[in-house]
Structures are given as C-alpha cells and as structure tokens.
Amino acid sequence: MSKPIIGVPIGDAAGIGPEIALKSLLHDDILAQADIVLIGDPQVLQLIIDRYQLPLTLVLTPTPRTADYRKGNAVVYPVHNLDMNQLVIGQVQAMCGKAAYDYIEASVVLSNAQQIDAVATTPINKESLKAANVPFIGHTEIYAGLTHTKDPLTMFEIDKERVFFLSRHVSLRKAIDLVKKERIMDYVKRSHEALRRLGVEGTIAVAGLNPHSGEHGLFGSEEMEEIVPAIEELTKQGYKVVGPVPADSVFALGLSGRWAAILSLYHDQGHIATKTYDFHRTISITNGMPLLRTSVDHGTAMDIAGKNIANEISMVEAIRLAAKYAPFFVK
Numbered sequence: 001m002s003k004p005i006i007g008v009p010i011g012d013a014a015g016i017g018p019e020i021a022l023k024s025l026l027h028d029d030i031l032a033q034a035d036i037v038l039i040g041d042p043q044v045l046q047l048i049i050d051r052y053q054l055p056l057t058l059v060l061t062p063t064p065r066t067a068d069y070r071k072g073n074a075v076v077y078p079v080h081n082l083d084m085n086q087l088v089i090g091q092v093q094a095m096c097g098k099a100a101y102d103y104i105e106a107s108v109v110l111s112n113a114q115q116i117d118a119v120a121t122t123p124i125n126k127e128s129l130k131a132a133n134v135p136f137i138g139h140t141e142i143y144a145g146l147t148h149t150k151d152p153l154t155m156f157e158i159d160k161e162r163v164f165f166l167s168r169h170v171s172l173r174k175a176i177d178l179v180k181k182e183r184i185m186d187y188v189k190r191s192h193e194a195l196r197r198l199g200v201e202g203t204i205a206v207a208g209l210n211p212h213s214g215e216h217g218l219f220g221s222e223e224m225e226e227i228v229p230a231i232e233e234l235t236k237q238g239y240k241v242v243g244p245v246p247a248d249s250v251f252a253l254g255l256s257g258r259w260a261a262i263l264s265l266y267h268d269q270g271h272i273a274t275k276t277y278d279f280h281r282t283i284s285i286t287n288g289m290p291l292l293r294t295s296v297d298h299g300t301a302m303d304i305a306g307k308n309i310a311n312e313i314s315m316v317e318a319i320r321l322a323a324k325y326a327p328f329f330v331k
Helices: 017-024 042-052 094-112 126-131 139-147 172-177 181-197 222-236 247-254 267-277 313-329
Strands: 005-009 035-040 057-060 073-078 118-121 153-158 161-165 204-207 241-245 261-264 283-287 293-295
Touching: 005 094, 005 313, 017 035, 017 042, 017 313, 035 042, 035 094, 042 057, 042 073, 094 118, 094 126, 094 139, 118 313, 139 283, 139 293, 153 181, 153 267, 161 181, 161 247, 161 267, 181 204, 181 222, 181 261, 181 283, 204 222, 204 247, 222 241, 241 247, 247 261, 247 267, 261 267, 283 313, 293 313
Parallel strands: 005 035, 005 118, 035 073, 057 073, 118 293, 161 261, 204 241, 204 261
Antiparallel strands: 153 161, 153 283, 283 293
C-alpha cells in the first residue's frame, strides 16, 4: 500500500495531547512513513500553533483520503466542540472530557468509512471523562464499546519485546483472583491470534505470578494449580507457549527477542518492566478490534500542559507503530 493514513484524535484539550500531536508533524522521519490527520477542534490546535510559533498551517478536510499532506500542513478532520472562552489549559474540565470522547468517536467513523487506515491516540483524562458523564473509564473501553468488541487485548511493544496483559484496570487483589487456568488459556489463544493479525508468529512466554514462580508451592500455589496446567493443556493443543518464567527475568529475556510475546499476569507487572526500560518509547496497541489502535502510554500531564515542554517522542513512536502494522488491517 502507499503511505497509510493515521488518524490522531487530539485527546483532552486541556492536557498535552494537542501539543504532542502537532509536534509529531515536525518529524521528517515519521512523515516519510505515514500521512497524519489530526482529529479534533481546530481552535485549540491553532491556539497551540500560535502560542508556540510552530511552523505549521492548519488544513481542514472532511475527507482525509484526499487531503494535502505536504510538509508544513497540519491536516485536521474538524470536530467543533469547544468553547474557547471556557477552556483552561491544565485544568480538568467536563467540556474537555466530552470533546475527547467525540474525537475518538470520529476516529471510528473515519475508520469505518475507510478514510483512515489506523488510529494513534493521545492521552485522555479519566477525571474529565467522569465529569462529562462519559460511561467509560478509558480509551480501551471506549473503543471496545464503539466497535462492539467484547474484550480487546492490550499489548505493549518496545524494541523486540511485546507484552500482553491478563488483566488491566482492576485491584491487585482482584488481579490475583483472575489468574485462572481457563482465563490464561483464553488469553494465550487470543494473543496468538492478535500476533498473527500483526504478521507475527512465535512462542508466547507466560510470566510467573509469585517470586521464583512459586518454587513448587513454597511461595504460593497459583503456578502449580492454575498456570502450569494451563500451559500443559495449551501445549497439548498445539500452541507455542512456555512458562511460567519468573517475572524478575522474563521481561529482560524478552528484550532480546527470545519470544514473540510475553503474557503479563497483571497491569503493573508488565507496565513497570517496559516503562522502566524506556518510558517514552513504550507503546500500547489495542488488539482484537476491527481497527488498529496504537497509543502513547502516558497521561495528560496537566501540570506541564501549556508550557511547551511536553515530549512528543511517544506520540511519534505510536504513529510509527500504527504505520508499521496498518497494512495488516487493510479492509
């Protein structure tokens, strides 16, 4: 395919989303890999361009497939939904939560219309969403609802490492309760399917839950009672899977490319490992949906919003990965 068109919803207008979205357009290397259309209110984008004196000109388009993506143009699919007289950069506002939801919704509409090939999202704010009475806690849940996807898979990618998660936004206590044979088998199977959709084949390593993977029951029984039986049954069924590999080594080994992916057994287990290695270049990919979505994996950073100091590298990397995998999602 020619360069894929990546839609970038600008996120919470009071946060750093609009800033990093615009600054990503200043990177020649990413412009060579993808055409980028920002999805959001052009008023806030113009505000950022003017305030930071960015060498960009807004170009509004209702049809991203036919837009002019020459260098210096900030192509925007306009969604007019902000009262600029009420906007306060760096402050949680219901208006911004509702607007962020609208941008995400527009990205799904554009994907369904085949006007974009993938989506790379900027951060949204859970407090703003709640203030706006948006009935979802975050991006993954919103996209799942809008695409009628029952249980999308979150995958992180950094260098040669890919990490799936057995659970996401639940308490640690509940996360441990979710470490069950049936759930592990389901996630390994669906993770393999997700990898194949991305053009990747190979073995999945399941992380251990307890120190030293439990030491045969000395430090916990979950490995013996749930994880090992799941891996043994999956192996019998022909799936390429190994483990449990102790969590204090599985992620370090994964960085060498030893496995196609790792199944982290709870949110922070995989988040800490990947983000400690490279916070800005750890990118989230939501699998299992009819559209491809990558994302920065940091928040709205309200404390630095409006100060022209936000680092856009994560945004650039999210767009790069979206461009890398977009050909596998061509309808």
